[in-house]
Amino acid sequence: MMSDDGGQMTWIVGSAGVWAPFIAGDIRVTWTRRNGTPIEHDCLQKIYPVSENILGGFAGSVSLGFRILDAIAAQTDAKPSLRRIAHLWLPRLMRRSFNSAAPNERAMGSHFIFVGYHPALELMPGLPQTQAFYFRSPRFEPRFIRSHKCLGIGSGNLVETLRNSAEDAYARFSQLRMNARSPGLCGHLMANHFRDLLRKQPARGVSEWFVFGTVTPQGGLLRPLSYRTDGAEGPELVEAPSIAKSRKEFESFAKTLGLRATAACA
Numbered sequence: 568m569m570s571d572d573g574g575q576m577t578w579i580v581g582s583a584g585v586w587a588p589f590i591a592g593d594i595r596v597t598w599t600r601r602n603g604t605p606i607e608h609d610c611l612q613k614i615y616p617v618s619e620n621i622l623g624g625f626a627g628s629v630s631l632g633f634r635i636l637d638a639i640a641a642q643t644d645a646k647p648s649l650r651r652i653a654h655l656w657l658p659r660l661m662r663r664s665f666n667s668a669a670p671n672e673r674a675m676g677s678h679f680i681f682v683g684y685h686p687a688l689e690l691m692p693g694l695p696q697t698q699a700f701y702f703r704s705p706r707f708e709p710r711f712i713r714s715h716k717c718l719g720i721g722s723g724n725l726v727e728t729l730r731n732s733a734e735d736a737y738a739r740f741s742q743l744r745m746n747a748r749s750p751g752l753c754g755h756l757m758a759n760h761f762r763d764l765l766r767k768q769p770a771r772g773v774s775e776w777f778v779f780g781t782v783t784p785q786g787g788l789l790r791p792l793s794y795r796t797d798g799a800e801g802p803e804l805v806e807a808p809s810i811a812k813s814r815k816e817f818e819s820f821a822k823t824l825g826l827r828a829t830a831a832c833a
Contacts, residue, residue, distance in 0.1 A: 577833050578773065579613065579624045580729050580761075581680035582717040583699035585690075588682035589781040590614055591729075591761050592624045592720075594791065594810050595774040596817075597832050609774045610820055612812045613833050614789065620646045621683030622780045622789065626720045627704070628668070628675040629831040633814040635664045635677065646686035649698040653681070653709040661707035675832045677704040678720045680712075683782060695784060725773055729764065736760045757781070762792045776807050 579592035592613045598606040613632070614624040617640045625632030638660055643652060665677055679702045684695040699712035701720075712718045717733045719726035736757060758779035765775045780789040791807035811817035814828075821828040 577613070577626045577720070578726050578729060579626055579678075579680055579720040580717055580726070580733055581624065581682045581699055581701075581712065582733065583682060583697040583712055583714040584781075585697065585714050586694070587781045587783045588622070588684060588697045588699055589757050589779070590622050590624050590680055590682045591733075591758070591777050591779045592626075593774045593777045594808070595833075596629060598826050598830055599832070606824075606826070608820075608824070609776050609808050610810050611817055611831075611833060612778050612791070612810050614778050614780045616640075616782070616787075616789065617681070618643050618645060618647055618683070620686055620782060620784075621649050621681055622782055622787075623679055623681045624720075624780075625677065625679050626833050627677040628672040628829075629817060629833045630814075630829045631665065631668050631672045631675070631677045632679075632833060633817075634668070635661055635679070637814070638664055648685055648687075649681055649683045649700060650685075650711075653700045653702075653711075658702065658707040658709060661702060662705070665704050665707070669829065672829060673704070677707075678702070679707075680718060680720060682780075684784065725768075728768065729761065732764055733757065733761070758788070758792055778810075 577593055577595060579590065581590035582588065594609045594611055596608055596611045600606065611629065614622055615636055617623045617636060623636055625636065642660065665673060682699040684697050688696040690696055697714055701710040701712060701718050717730045719730040761777060761779060776791060778791050781787055791810060793804055793807045811820050818828040821831060
């Protein structure tokens, strides 16, 4: 499966939600040999906090993704308005980083989804306004994601399946108002929904492992998803593989494989 830029397929799905914004993304990274054949490893967390109230996920060039997220985190306040910075300075910062990158990094493209909650505005007492935006190279013009909609990075049937299924599931969970009574519960339900869907509908070349994140004023969730399966002696926990959770860890992992981190596509 291929990304919109023609690079190797990855998937990230995000939404502002109603009760809590969420974002999920696979952990697969691809290098391409000179003869065009891919080298794939499930090894990277692609979703990170950029402030106390915003999570960001990237696809495309791994080096460029880290560089842009680091630059955003260094410049933003502790709890900014995502809508404000999306229109005020995020596109300019992203374009500057993208245009100064090496040609091979630019060729892989760069996509981002950011989700978060507003630090001051509320839909009702105790329920902050949620926000989500999508940016794509080379212009990085902000695309607003409505609260009841999900957006998927990537192409093909799997991304559409994940996006549509997430919208349906989140609508059901929101109707129950579970997250209003127990902050973060809606996020846990969505994480389990993604995990079950990926296990039931495996796609060639796409990892079943992913990282799920959600953020609320009461706390958040950001972790790889393990799962339980029926073993010979009862339920067994299948742990998610160990993954790089920073630029430094990823560069070290690539080095052990004899590969260049700057040539990696997420």
